[in-house]
Amino acid sequence: MxxxxxxxARRQExxxxxxxxxxxxxxxxxxxxxxxxxxxxxxxxxRHYFASSDDLLVFSFGAVxxxxxxxLEESLALVEQEPQGSPEQHxxxxxFLGQFLPLDEELxxxxxxxxxxxxxxxxxxxxxxxxxxxxxxxxAAVGRLIMLLNPGGADxxxxxxxxxxxxxATMDGLCMHALLQPDxxxxxxxxxxxxxxxxxLSGAPAAG
Numbered sequence: 001m002x003x004x005x006x007x008x009a010r011r012q013e014x015x016x017x018x019x020x021x022x023x024x025x026x027x028x029x030x031x032x033x034x035x036x037x038x039x040x041x042x043x044x045x046x047r048h049y050f051a052s053s054d055d056l057l058v059f060s061f062g063a064v065x066x067x068x069x070x071x072l073e074e075s076l077a078l079v080e081q082e083p084q085g086s087p088e089q090h091x092x093x094x095x096f097l098g099q100f101l102p103l104d105e106e107l108x109x110x111x112x113x114x115x116x117x118x119x120x121x122x123x124x125x126x127x128x129x130x131x132x133x134x135x136x137x138x139x140a141a142v143g144r145l146i147m148l149l150n151p152g153g154a155d156x157x158x159x160x161x162x163x164x165x166x167x168x169a170t171m172d173g174l175c176m177h178a179l180l181q182p183d184x185x186x187x188x189x190x191x192x193x194x195x196x197x198x199x200x201l202s203g204a205p206a207a208g
Contacts, residue, residue, distance in 0.1 A: 010045075010049060012063075013039055014046055015059065015063045018035055018038075018060040019064070019109050019113050020038060021034060021035060023109045023112045026116065027116045027117065027120050030053070030056070030057065030060075032050070032052070057120075057126070058126060058129075058130060060113075060117075061121075061127055061130040062130050062133075064110055064117065065114070065133060065134045068114060068137075068138070069137045069138075072096065072099050072137075072138070072141040073141070075092070075096040075099055076144060076145060078092040079096055079145065079148055084148075090195075090198065093145065094195065094198075097171060097194050100171040100172075100175055101174060101178055102175065102179055103187045103190065108179070111175050111178075111179060112179055115175065115176065117134075118131055139164060139165075139168060142164045143161075143164045146160050146163045146201070147160060167197065167201075170193070170197050174190055174193055174194075178190055
């Protein structure tokens with residue numbers, strides 16, 4: 001009997017091959033042939049699921065967005081369940097923000113892939129829709145975090161937007177530094193920067 005292939009599982013195998021290629025050699029190498037070789041498949045097998053390199057890249061971009069979004073949602077739920085201003089909530093917030101950073105092997109691959117796709121979307125129109133979804137998804141999660149940390153107050157809506165963008169910019173910068181200078185921007189250094197930024201959100205001085 002012919003072997004029955006789980007289509008979704010096979011797509012995920014191919015996507016994981018895309019991720020490995022991007023993390024080691026960059027997005028430019030992620031052609032159908034290179035991805036097929038990395039996944040141990042024939043090019044025709046990959047084409048069965050993805051008609052072109054563009055289709056494969058769009059699907060892979062969506063996959064990494066979904067992975068990051070799921071982790072953010074799960075970690076944000078932990079922030080919401082802790083008492084306001086408690087040490088436990090602070091730890092949960094640091095954990096939430098850590099989902100943006102290459103703090104372990106899985107997070108490092110996702111961060112590298114996510115950054116690569118976002119940069120590529122600037123010159124690849126086919127990636128534009130997923131790039132927009134990426135920003136909206138992450139901005140919404142960060143906005144919810146800011147609301148939890150700094151509810152109410154005068155001009156609350158403008159404060160929310162400004163602080164969410166400031167935090168997003170901080171996390172983007174940290175992620176890039178940690179990817180490019182891992183010996184300097186260690187997990188401990190990232191945690192120190194996050195903590196200092198959280199103190200600034202609450203108006204308290206950063207711990208020395």
